[in-house]
Amino acid sequence: MVSLFFIEICELKAVDSVIYEAAAETAEYMAEYAYLTKHIEEVGVTDYPMAVAKFISYVDDRALLEKYVTGGVYGVMLIGSEMPDENGVVEIKYTYHVKVNIPFLCYFSKLCTGSIRQCAYIGGGKESSSHVTEEESRTVFVADGSVVYHCDADCTYLRPSVSRTDRENAVERGYSKCRYCGAVEGGEVYITDYGEVYHSTPSCSRISRNIREVDIKDINLPPCSKCGY
Numbered sequence: 001m002v003s004l005f006f007i008e009i010c011e012l013k014a015v016d017s018v019i020y021e022a023a024a025e026t027a028e029y030m031a032e033y034a035y036l037t038k039h040i041e042e043v044g045v046t047d048y049p050m051a052v053a054k055f056i057s058y059v060d061d062r063a064l065l066e067k068y069v070t071g072g073v074y075g076v077m078l079i080g081s082e083m084p085d086e087n088g089v090v091e092i093k094y095t096y097h098v099k100v101n102i103p104f105l106c107y108f109s110k111l112c113t114g115s116i117r118q119c120a121y122i123g124g125g126k127e128s129s130s131h132v133t134e135e136e137s138r139t140v141f142v143a144d145g146s147v148v149y150h151c152d153a154d155c156t157y158l159r160p161s162v163s164r165t166d167r168e169n170a171v172e173r174g175y176s177k178c179r180y181c182g183a184v185e186g187g188e189v190y191i192t193d194y195g196e197v198y199h200s201t202p203s204c205s206r207i208s209r210n211i212r213e214v215d216i217k218d219i220n221l222p223p224c225s226k227c228g229y
Contacts, residue, residue: 008100014061015068019076019094020114021179022058027092027118029054030083032147034090034120047083051092070097070109084120088225092116117196119157121148121222142219144210149219152227158211160192162202170198180204 030051059065059073066072075096082091093115100108140149143158150158167189178197181204189198192207199207 011064012068012098012100015064015098016112016114017179018059018061018064019069019096020116021060022055023092023094023114023116025058026051026055026078027090027116030090030092031118031120034084034088048078048081051078051081051083055092055094068098068100070099088120090118090120092118119225121225138216139213140216140219141211142214142221143212147221148224149214149216149221150224150227153211153213155224155227156193157224157226160195160207162190162192162207164188164190164202165198167198178204 030047033047033050055076055078056073062073065076069075077095078092079095080093082089084090093113095111095113098110098112140151141153141155141158142149153159165188167187170189170191173191175191175196175198178199181200189200190202190204190207191198195207202208
């Protein structure tokens with residue numbers, strides 16, 4: 001029974017990871033989608049249905065959710081999400097009930113919540129770099145995997161300010177563990193001003209990025225919402 005209970009707890013952690021990853025990918029998509037809707041229409045009536053549809057498509061293990069989440073993948077609610085809010089930030093809030101039924105041992109249901117924040121790519125004054133004329137040629141900055149270009153090489157979205165703190169303080173301030181740079185059980189960790197996770201190393205790919213200078217005519221990306229013009 002103890003072994004079965006331990007397995008159930010491990011699978012509940014897996015459920016949390018699957019939902020978190022799907023929510024993070026949804027936030028990234030909605031950040032890009034915000035650029036499109038801003039330039040086509042101001043009314044975001046399609047935002048919530050779009051976010052729900054993308055979240056469902058990003059869930060990697062539906063069978064796991066069917067087993068432990070009330071309502072399965074459709075039981076994860078995104079009510080209260082902002083896409084984006086008045087500050088240009090996409091926030092995906094998710095809520096779901098987990099259920100555990102161990103015969104002869106226990107049965108319980110618990111409400112779980114979480115959120116992911118992502119700066120929306122709503123652009124700046126220029127509509128798109130694809131409309132730049134010969135006379136407007138200039139150097140801009142992009143990072144590997146960028147979906148926007150930056151006019152300022154020191155933009156905080158491009159080079160986030162990294163500070164060092166202890167893990168307990170990071171958790172108290174609302175930061176969660178980075179999924180990419182490994183587990184940290186104690187000691188010092190690294191956080192950024194606009195981030196939501198703590199890192200075990202400042203060289204994590206989520207905060208240390210390969211930045212290149214390019215001619216704006218050679219890319220077809222929208223500008224950064226903070227430093228683009």
